[in-house]
Amino acid sequence: MSESPVLLLTGATGPVGEAVAALLAKRGDRLLLTGRNTDRLAQLERTYGTPGQVETFAADVTTAEGATAAADQAEHRFGRLDGLIHMIGSFQAGPSPIIDHGRLLAVNFLSAVHATHAVLPRLGNGGRLVYFGSPLAQEPLAFLGGYAAAKAALLAWVRALSHEVKDRGVHANAIVMTMADTPEARRDRPHADFGQAVTPDQVARVVAFLTGEASDGVYGALVPVMGKFGFSSALAGPPPGKRP
Numbered sequence: 001m002s003e004s005p006v007l008l009l010t011g012a013t014g015p016v017g018e019a020v021a022a023l024l025a026k027r028g029d030r031l032l033l034t035g036r037n038t039d040r041l042a043q044l045e046r047t048y049g050t051p052g053q054v055e056t057f058a059a060d061v062t063t064a065e066g067a068t069a070a071a072d073q074a075e076h077r078f079g080r081l082d083g084l085i086h087m088i089g090s091f092q093a094g095p096s097p098i099i100d101h102g103r104l105l106a107v108n109f110l111s112a113v114h115a116t117h118a119v120l121p122r123l124g125n126g127g128r129l130v131y132f133g134s135p136l137a138q139e140p141l142a143f144l145g146g147y148a149a150a151k152a153a154l155l156a157w158v159r160a161l162s163h164e165v166k167d168r169g170v171h172a173n174a175i176v177m178t179m180a181d182t183p184e185a186r187r188d189r190p191h192a193d194f195g196q197a198v199t200p201d202q203v204a205r206v207v208a209f210l211t212g213e214a215s216d217g218v219y220g221a222l223v224p225v226m227g228k229f230g231f232s233s234a235l236a237g238p239p240p241g242k243r244p
């Protein structure tokens with residue numbers, strides 16, 4: 001890519017989204033940041049916004065209509081589209097009967113399908129697709145089955161998608177991350193050991209790798225970005241609301 005890439009960042013209103021936006025904006029990428037939370041988008045616009053380089057657009061990308069509107073805006077504003085960084089996600093812990101499995105699947109998995117279908121026809125050779133999974137997809141823990149199942153669906157689909165699109169030069173990869181070290185996570189999990197967690201900035205640096213030429217040979221990878229986390233670690237802790 002000779003010109004700086006144009007990337008659609010969905011779910012940019014979360015903590016990972018901000019770190020990714022900050023780092024890729026610094027690299028000179030052109031970014032459209034989307035989310036439903038207009039206050040948060042306005043904050044991001046004030047901090048990182050530069051017309052023609054970093055812009056925001058309010059959309060609910062969990063729907064096909066919202067996803068198409070977001071991709072249309074990216075192409076319309078920047079004249080092209082080179083990739084999608086799909087950060088929309090939702091977490092819920094608790095016994096299976098109280099979990100909203102439909103919502104978890106819609107937010108964590110189907111939103112990725114909608115966003116990808118909207119973006120894919122616009123991508124050229126070298127296009128980039130980045131998604132976010134969890135190690136719980138492989139190692140589901142008690143009270144986290146709904147979230148684990150939704151992330152497992154996402155990661156299986158990303159691996160299949162990667163084979164579908166790689167022959168046209170499009171890279172589909174996922175980051176597999178554990179709980180990030182954010183002020184909200186520290187507030188919700190006072191007993192967790194955040195020395196074992198990753199920071200949003202560390203995650204963002206892997207996104208930069210997966211959207212840059214350093215990963216030209218990487219297709220269909222599930223990249224663990226888990227800090228010093230292990231399933232016996234204090235970071236795993238009990239689910240929220242189940243503290244000793």
Ligand SMILES: NC(=O)c1ccc[n+]([C@@H]2O[C@H](COP(=O)([O-])OP(=O)(O)OC[C@H]3O[C@@H](n4cnc5c(N)ncnc54)[C@H](OP(=O)(O)O)[C@@H]3O)[C@@H](O)[C@H]2O)c1
Pocket residue numbers: 011012013014015016017034035036037038040060061062086087088089090091107132133134177178179180181185
């Ligand atoms: N942070 C972590 O510790 C962690 C750990 C493992 C995996 N991940 C995954 O990494 C990705 C980024 O993490 P993050 O912490 O930055 O994400 P996040 O804050 O949990 O979610 C990102 C965005 O998703 C959108 N979203 C949430 N629920 C939604 C719903 N019901 N309908 C539509 N949109 C919804 C929200 O944007 P709007 O409200 O503006 O629409 C939110 O800002 C997510 O996929 C997450 O599951 C995160």
